[in-house]
């Protein structure tokens with residue numbers, strides 16, 4: 100009996116179902132893969148480009164609300180619109196199944212299934228696919244599909260799927276969210292996604308970089324001031340809390356706040372009101388608070404540099420953004436995304452990544468995470484010649500046994516006796532660039548020189 104040339108994925112958290120399904124379907128269809136972890140769906144879709152996904156509706160033990168099934172149904176339709184989804188539901192879930200059909204599922208089977216019926220449903224689905232795919236394989240369509248996006252995130256790794264699901268769950272609530280992750284992992288992207296998916300989406304998203312607000316301006320910046328409250332206060336001004344009314348307030352770099360300012364922020368959050376400097380009128384605040392930091396807040400609480408009560412106020416829900424080196428399956432997707440963006444920007448159509456470049460990018464430890472990959476791709480595209488990017492076009496530091504940028508990386512020490520002034524300067528510049536993942540502003544700040552002076556030195560030393 101010849102098998103139907105169709106690729107099927109079965110997703111169910113019960114191993115017995117997967118084994119039974121695989122044994123049955125392999126007799127009739129060319130490719131049958133299974134997974135018990137729905138977080139692997141996006142990665143598997145990208146790799147194999149399935150024609151049909153047979154999807155269970157409930158996952159966490161005992162869950163029967165089918166919420167998860169709907170989440171994964173939407174993910175599949177978003178990532179790979181050409182893939183047919185057939186749902187598996189228990190008897191009694193018919194209403195849910197009907198809702199799922201409206202949301203894009205093609206059909207449903209009742210569990211426990213009848214073998215002939217399941218095969219018939221899948222054959223019909225596959226035959227329809229074969230008709231549709233005569234000219235283009237689903238795999239190619241999936242690979243070319245630029246919609247491996249969740250909001251503005253690119254990434255199919257299970258680690259990122261967990262992040263997307265948390266954002267989906269929490270966005271509709273007013274819970275305070277704390278986003279943790281190394282530099283450049285996408286904390287601001289996550290904060291904006293939370294806002295866009297919330298019921299506050301049509302109101303302001305106010306971002307305050309607490310690392311850049313001075314002690315003296317903190318209160319006026321956050322709570323506002325009245326005319327004449329201090330020398331430069333020429334007129335009444337609302338602070339960021341008020342500006343964010345009805346919307347979201349994103350406090351970035353919250354780990355950089357001094358203890359004195361932490362106390363002021365906590366008071367405002369506890370009382371849910373602010374008082375503009377130079378006035379005594381409390382104004383109620385109506386904001387959704389999102390905070391972010393790359394600092395180890397829990398350690399800081401232990402060391403006494405971050406208030407525990409403030410931490411508990413801001414961390415109702417925590418989102419941890421994994422470093423890029425812990426989700427290597429996303430590197431190629433991101434690299435291709437930036438290739439597309441910058442080859443368009445710099446008018447280099449048709450530019451490709453060589454196989455050896457891809458290998459190098461996937462092996463690298465990316466201490467500056469996605470921001471570093473973004474900059475590395477842009478720089479390589481600007482500096483490269485020819486139609487392909489090669490490993491030499493990238494300025495990447497040697498891989499270190501790094502734990503990333505949350506703890507300071509061990510930098511090779513420099514023995515001044517062994518070098519000339521010139522070579523020392525080159526090494527210092529190099530070291531600062533690596534530490535700050537090519538970020539000129541930060542590297543210049545660390546070196547105590549201006550950005551222009553740093554650019555001059557980069558050019559001088561051919562870096």
Ligand SMILES: Nc1ncnc2c1ncn2[C@@H]1O[C@H](COP(=O)(O)OP(=O)(O)OP(=O)(O)O)[C@@H](O)[C@H]1O
Nearest residue numbers: 251252253254281282283284285286287288469470
């Ligand atoms: N998953 C992703 N897909 C595509 N682009 C991303 C993703 N994550 C981050 N980026 C991009 O990487 C850059 C850094 O992201 P972002 O500013 O959100 O990081 P961050 O964690 O807030 O960094 P920092 O701690 O330095 O403020 C941005 O240009 C952002 O658009």
